[in-house]
Amino acid sequence: MTDLLKPRDGKDAEDAVRWALAEGKALELIGHGTKRGIGRPAQTDVTLDLSGLSGVTLYEPEELVLTARAGTPMAEIEALVASKGQQLAFEPMDYGPLFGRAAGRGTLGGVLAANVSGPRRIKAGAARDHFLGFTAVSGRGETFKSGGRVVKNVTGYDLCKLMAGSWGTLAALTEVTIKTLPRPETEATVAVIGLTDAAAVQAMTAAMGSSCDVSGAAHLPAEVAGSLPLAVAASAGRALTLLRLEGVAPSVSHRQVALTEIVKPFGEVGLIPEQASQALWRAIRDVLPFAAGRVEAGQPLWRVSTAPARGAELVSLVAGEGGVPCLYDWAGGLVWLSIPGAGDDAGATAVRRAVAACGGHATLLRAPAALRAAVEPFEPQDAALAALTKRVKESFDPKGAFNPGRIWVGV
Amino acid sequence: MSVAMPEPDAAVLARRDHIVAALSAIVPGEGVIASELAMRPYEADGLTAYRALPMVVVLPETTEQVSRILAYCHREGVKVVPRGAGTSLSGGALPLTDGVLLGMAKFNRIREIDYDNRVVVAEPGVTNLAVTQAVEHAGFYYAPDPSSQIACTIGGNVAENSGGVHCLKYGMTTNNVLGCELVLMTGEIVRIGGPHLDAGGYDLLGIITGSEGLLGVVTEITVRILKKPETARAVLVGFTQSEDAGECVSRIISAGIIPGGMEMMDRPAIHATEEFVHAGYPLDVEALLIVELDGPQVEVDHLIARVEAIARECKAVTCKVSASEQERLLFWAGRKAAFPAVGRISPDYYCMDGTIPRAKLPLVLRRIRELSERYGLRVANVFHAGDGNLHPLILYDANKPGELDKTEQFGAEILKLCVEVGGVLTGEHGVGVEKRDLMPAMFSEIDLAHQQRLKCAFDDRGLLNPGKVFPTLHRCAELGRMHVHAGRVAFPDIPRF
Numbered sequence: 001m002t003d004l005l006k007p008r009d010g011k012d013a014e015d016a017v018r019w020a021l022a023e024g025k026a027l028e029l030i031g032h033g034t035k036r037g038i039g040r041p042a043q044t045d046v047t048l049d050l051s052g053l054s055g056v057t058l059y060e061p062e063e064l065v066l067t068a069r070a071g072t073p074m075a076e077i078e079a080l081v082a083s084k085g086q087q088l089a090f091e092p093m094d095y096g097p098l099f100g101r102a103a104g105r106g107t108l109g110g111v112l113a114a115n116v117s118g119p120r121r122i123k124a125g126a127a128r129d130h131f132l133g134f135t136a137v138s139g140r141g142e143t144f145k146s147g148g149r150v151v152k153n154v155t156g157y158d159l160c161k162l163m164a165g166s167w168g169t170l171a172a173l174t175e176v177t178i179k180t181l182p183r184p185e186t187e188a189t190v191a192v193i194g195l196t197d198a199a200a201v202q203a204m205t206a207a208m209g210s211s212c213d214v215s216g217a218a219h220l221p222a223e224v225a226g227s228l229p230l231a232v233a234a235s236a237g238r239a240l241t242l243l244r245l246e247g248v249a250p251s252v253s254h255r256q257v258a259l260t261e262i263v264k265p266f267g268e269v270g271l272i273p274e275q276a277s278q279a280l281w282r283a284i285r286d287v288l289p290f291a292a293g294r295v296e297a298g299q300p301l302w303r304v305s306t307a308p309a310r311g312a313e314l315v316s317l318v319a320g321e322g323g324v325p326c327l328y329d330w331a332g333g334l335v336w337l338s339i340p341g342a343g344d345d346a347g348a349t350a351v352r353r354a355v356a357a358c359g360g361h362a363t364l365l366r367a368p369a370a371l372r373a374a375v376e377p378f379e380p381q382d383a384a385l386a387a388l389t390k391r392v393k394e395s396f397d398p399k400g401a402f403n404p405g406r407i408w409v410g411v
Numbered sequence: 412m413s414v415a416m417p418e419p420d421a422a423v424l425a426r427r428d429h430i431v432a433a434l435s436a437i438v439p440g441e442g443v444i445a446s447e448l449a450m451r452p453y454e455a456d457g458l459t460a461y462r463a464l465p466m467v468v469v470l471p472e473t474t475e476q477v478s479r480i481l482a483y484c485h486r487e488g489v490k491v492v493p494r495g496a497g498t499s500l501s502g503g504a505l506p507l508t509d510g511v512l513l514g515m516a517k518f519n520r521i522r523e524i525d526y527d528n529r530v531v532v533a534e535p536g537v538t539n540l541a542v543t544q545a546v547e548h549a550g551f552y553y554a555p556d557p558s559s560q561i562a563c564t565i566g567g568n569v570a571e572n573s574g575g576v577h578c579l580k581y582g583m584t585t586n587n588v589l590g591c592e593l594v595l596m597t598g599e600i601v602r603i604g605g606p607h608l609d610a611g612g613y614d615l616l617g618i619i620t621g622s623e624g625l626l627g628v629v630t631e632i633t634v635r636i637l638k639k640p641e642t643a644r645a646v647l648v649g650f651t652q653s654e655d656a657g658e659c660v661s662r663i664i665s666a667g668i669i670p671g672g673m674e675m676m677d678r679p680a681i682h683a684t685e686e687f688v689h690a691g692y693p694l695d696v697e698a699l700l701i702v703e704l705d706g707p708q709v710e711v712d713h714l715i716a717r718v719e720a721i722a723r724e725c726k727a728v729t730c731k732v733s734a735s736e737q738e739r740l741l742f743w744a745g746r747k748a749a750f751p752a753v754g755r756i757s758p759d760y761y762c763m764d765g766t767i768p769r770a771k772l773p774l775v776l777r778r779i780r781e782l783s784e785r786y787g788l789r790v791a792n793v794f795h796a797g798d799g800n801l802h803p804l805i806l807y808d809a810n811k812p813g814e815l816d817k818t819e820q821f822g823a824e825i826l827k828l829c830v831e832v833g834g835v836l837t838g839e840h841g842v843g844v845e846k847r848d849l850m851p852a853m854f855s856e857i858d859l860a861h862q863q864r865l866k867c868a869f870d871d872r873g874l875l876n877p878g879k880v881f882p883t884l885h886r887c888a889e890l891g892r893m894h895v896h897a898g899r900v901a902f903p904d905i906p907r908f
Contacts, residue, residue: 021893062661063768063799085667121608128614129586140893144861145854150766151579152798152838154572154621155846155853156880157862158585161617165609182667205527211550211638213706251710258707307606309527333608361611379611384599389613391868396861398893407612 003046007053010135010143010174016048017172017401018141026404029168031071031107034095035114039167039377039406041369051107053174058149061086065132065149066180070109070173077108087183090126091118093285098301098366100292109173115165118285119216119244122208122330128164130179136163136171139397149177162392168403169411170396184246189216189272189280190259194238197221197312197328203266204331205309207243210262212255216244216281217331224289224327228280235270242272244281287336289327290366299338300346300367306360308333317354318347336365348375355379378407414461414502414844416878419509423489427466430489434469434511437479442517444468453512456497456504457559458845460761460815465492465506472517474592474600474630481628482598484511490874491596493624495535495567498559500762501843503571503623503879515566518630521545528606530589532633535566539573542634551636554581557839558747566629572621574839576672576746579797580705581637583839585620590633593619593626596870605633618865623841624876626869643671643705644715645742648722649696649729653677656698657772659725660796663702666721668714671705673797674746677776680753680791680804681745687752690745693729700796701742749793750804757789757806761818765829766838769799778828779803786821788814800838801829827852842880850882864890 005027007013020027028044030036031051051071058067061084068077074092081087092111096103110116112134117126124130133147146159163170192203200219207214218241220228225240243263245255260269272280283289290301306314311332318324318337325338339347346367355362361379364372381389386408393400393411405411423430435443444450445467455462471477484491490510497504506512518534524546525531531542531553539560542553556575557563563573569591574583581587590604593615603619604610619626650656656675663670676684676692676699685692692699700722704714715732722730733739745752753760767775776792783790789806803825807818826836826846830853836846850859859881866873867887877884 060768060770062665063770064664065768115609115614117609125582125586126609128609128617129582138861142857142861144858146858146862148766148833148835148853150768150799150834150838152574152583152766152795152800153835154574154583154839154841155836156842156850156859157865158572158617158621159862159865161585161614161620162865164617165612165614170613182664182669185667208529209526209638211641211707213640247706248710248713250713251707254707254709305607305609305611307525307528309525330608359605360607361609363611381612382601384595385601385603385612388595388599388601388615388868392613392615392865395864395868395891398891 004049005046006049009053013050013053013172013174014137014141014143017137017139020046020401021141021399027401029172029403031110032073032105034099034101034106035110037099038365039372041373042403043405044403048172050109050172056080057175061180064151064179064181065177067149067175067177068108069175071107074106074108074111075104081180082183085183086180088130088178089120089124089181090130091120091285092116092127093118093287097286097288097291103286108176112164112176113166113168113173119218119281119329122217122333123213123215128161131160131164131176132179133177134160134163134173135175136173138171139399139401147177151179167406169393169407170402172402185248186252186274187244187246187277188252188256188274189277190243190245190256190263191270191272192241192263192266193235193268193270195219195241195267197315199266200239200241200328201309201312201332203241203263204243206262207259208331210259212245212259212262213247214243215246216242218242218284219328219332220289221326224325227289227294228283242280244277284329287327290336290338299340300342300371301365302337302339302347302351302362303365304335304337304351304355304360304362306333306335306355306358310358311335314354314358317357318350344374346371346375414847416463416507417884423509424466430487431467433483434467434480437483438469438471438476442470442472444470453494453497453506453514456494456499456502458500458502458505458843461502461505461844463506463508465512466509468512468514470514470517474594477594477628477630478598478600480511480513481594481596484874485596485598485872488872488874490877492876493570493628495564495570496538496562498563498567499571499841499843500764501837501841501845503841503843505844507878513628515564518566522631525606526551529636530606530633531636532631533565534631535569535629536564539563539565539568546636550639552639553634553636554587555584558750565632565634569620569629569632570622570624571841574800576674576795579673579795580669580671585617587635588616588620588632589635591616591619591629592631594628594630596627596872596875623843623880625866625880626875640705641707642711643703643739644711645701645703645733645739646715646718646722647692647729647731647742648700648702648727649693650698650726651696651728653698653776654773655726656700657769659700659722659727660769662721662725663718664797666717668717670702670797672701672703674701675699675794675796676746676749677792679789680749680793683756683791684745684749684752687755688745688748690741692745696728701746746793753791753804753806758808758810761805761807761822763803763805763822763825764800764837764840765826765834766798766800767829767832767834769796771832775801775828775832779825782821782824786817788818788821795838798838799834823849844879847880848882860890867891
């Protein structure tokens with residue numbers, strides 16, 4: 001039976017890691033465990049549950065900074081910053097629904113460790129871009145810090161970037177500082193109806209190449225658009241290409257007119273007002289068409305980041321004539337693909353081949369544990385990069401005590 | 412010069428002729444510079460108080476040459492200092508007398524412009540401004556705009572994670588770089604990222620950006636370009652107290668407005684720049700704010716009105732909105748010329764670069780004034796007010812015996828003050844040699860060891876730009892040693908399920 005350790009503070013966390021190192025135990029690092037199903041299944045002896053390290057320790061809205069213990073629930077953080085008219089601009093998605101868990105769970109540390117973002121990634125960046133400082137326990141059993149509590153800082157290596165997206169393989173975050181930003185006053189979404197994937201990518205490219213300051217650009221092919229809980233009436237079962245505008249009201253209405261002119265040549269244009277727009281983008285953020293319990297939930301789900309203008313090409317390379325259920329975000333640069341009848345490689349061969357052709361990287365985001373053990377869940381690296389990655393891992397976690405193998409074997 | 416550099420390696424210096432010959436075999440023709448006279452221009456970067464003549468200068472033109480140079484130096488145990496345009500203000504490109512100075516100036520081509528994916532692929536020796544110039548006919552630009560943008564290179568921007576006046580809204584270099592080709596000290600070539608977002612795997616690009624040339628040599632960079640905003644207007648706001656200016660900045664941000672630029676100058680900086688540029692700055696104020704709003708015309712007009720209202724609430728004594736593009740540029744001309752303007756009123760000046768929580772500004776300015784009196788040295792302050800990045804300019808005369816040393820002590824006290832109030836040593840200029848010995852004011856030995864072990868992962872022999880950033884050099888083997896703390900574990904106290 002796997003043991004569970006639940007530190008109450010940073011000192012406890014350090015003690016727990018030291019104990020594990022002395023005993024030669026491998027640790028699985030978790031917060032609320034909402035992303036536990038991502039990556040190679042854990043081969044660990046003990047779970048280190050960091051959700052006990054909870055609470056906001058500093059929030060200065062006018063300085064745009066917030067410091068919290070790493071296990072602080074995202075719901076608490078989001079409610080607090082919303083109360084001051086702010087938000088986390090990187091719009092972190094909630095992985096809960098994809099894995100059949102309740103929405104509204106997850107910790108700030110988990111969001112940062114997985115470098116989570118959302119539709120606004122194209123404008124505001126990912127978690128990495130808002131991660132200002134941290135304290136953590138490394139795989140050497142030592143508490144160390146990096147960064148600071150100011151938004152502009154180049155003192156020493158930017159280890160925040162390295163921790164973001166390291167999936168708990170380098171250090172156990174105990175306290176983190178992030179940048180908060182004002183929430184836009186209002187929003188609206190311009191929708192283009194009935195486009196093919198290829199035409200949609202062109203429309204999104206045109207929108208992104210304008211000065212309309214689009215803060216979300218997604219395409220839902222017909223079968224996916226129809227499955228949305230709040231399908232837009234106007235689409236009537238057709239594909240939806242969505243372009244979000246945020247800001248002060250006069251600006252949003254001005255840009256809405258300008259953007260409509262730009263995308264009119266592509267197809268029928270509709271407008272989705274503030275509240276419906278908010279609900280729609282939340283659903284896109286959380287990839288709700290592929291939430292557990294829906295039709296495709298049993299199929300392997302891939303998340304691919306590619307050159308935005310090549311998104312549709314990538315999907316056609318994977319799917320051929322038949323097509324696969326997919327959803328495009330980031331103006332075509334983020335593709336979620338559900339692969340029916342994928343077989344025992346979860347579709348990896350086809351996906352990796354397409355990624356090699358179009359550029360980018362693919363993650364087998366959701367699949368049964370046996371498949372995630374058999375297939376590389378993260379993008380394989382060439383020899384030089386893999387060796388460098390391994391050396392970076394060893395510099396923080398020489399004994400391989402943290403989430404070993406979760407991203408790559410030996411890391 | 413008061414900073415000690417690593418002891419030159421006599422064995423390497425003794426082999427200088429062989430090393431020059433070997434480098435000449437890799438980079439033929441005029442790519443290797445070995446005469447003292449021709450190496451002179453490379454002896455310092457923008458931190459001119461520090462000078463050293465390199466052992467040899469090499470100017471490669473291809474990634475393959477960079478790879479062979481580094482592999483050779485790695486094998487032979489020769490140190491390497493990479494250099495872009497040499498505009499670093501922290502001594503990041505200060506040569507080592509027993510080291511190869513690797514100049515990247517010949518990597519000056521833009522390799523690809525991809526409007527559909529909104530990226531430019533450039534070689535590291537391309538200047539920051541040239542990236543914007545290559546795409547501006549199509550209405551695009553590259554957002555980070557350090558003041559030295561006409562000269563500084565994109566490779567140097569990556570090494571230093573350069574900022575600029577627009578980084579509050581548009582981010583620093585690290586937020587605008589998507590990929591790179593990197594040559595490691597072993598000569599291995601790795602490619603990271605590309606036109607897609609988030610490189611995949613560990614965010615090595617995020618680590619390389621701002622690593623001050625200690626981890627690898629970048630030979631190609633993919634940057635994100637943005638469409639130019641429809642318009643921009645600036646407001647010039649004067650205050651009789653710096654506290655009011657600070658309050659105004661806080662209220663603008665609290666009102667949900669993130670301006671494209673928000674700069675503050677104190678009285679000495681206002682006077683120096685106004686005499687130099689005649690930008691129309693009011694001379695009877697203690698603090699001057701330039702707030703720039705960009706976006707569609709309607710948005711800019713709407714927000715300008717709100718900023719004006721906030722300024723009035725904060726007891727602004729002057730408030731002037733730019734009426735034309737020409738006037739907007741004039742407002743900025745003063746601020747952008749602040750350093751040379753201060754250079755006119757003093758034989759020398761020393762530019763500091765701390766960041767502080769903005770609320771501490773009045774306290775920090777008061778303490779700087781006290782220090783200024785104590786040291787008998789004048790100070791002018793320019794401030795990226797939105798993000799708390801303070802540039803005190805200490806006025807001194809290098810020809811007066813002891814004045815440079817006194818200036819450096821004064822500067823160090825300012826930076827320690829920044830850390831003391833919750834800020835950091837450097838917001839955008841880098842640690843380099845300049846702030847190297849102040850690192851312990853911000854980081855413990857354990858913190859620094861974690862950073863230095865990361866360097867070992869990239870450069871196991873410590874040959875790339877040693878003597879910068881870290882106050883003490885350690886061998887990688889020594890840093891890597893594990894101390895297992897078994898006996899001291901208070902483990903039974905931890906809740907266990």
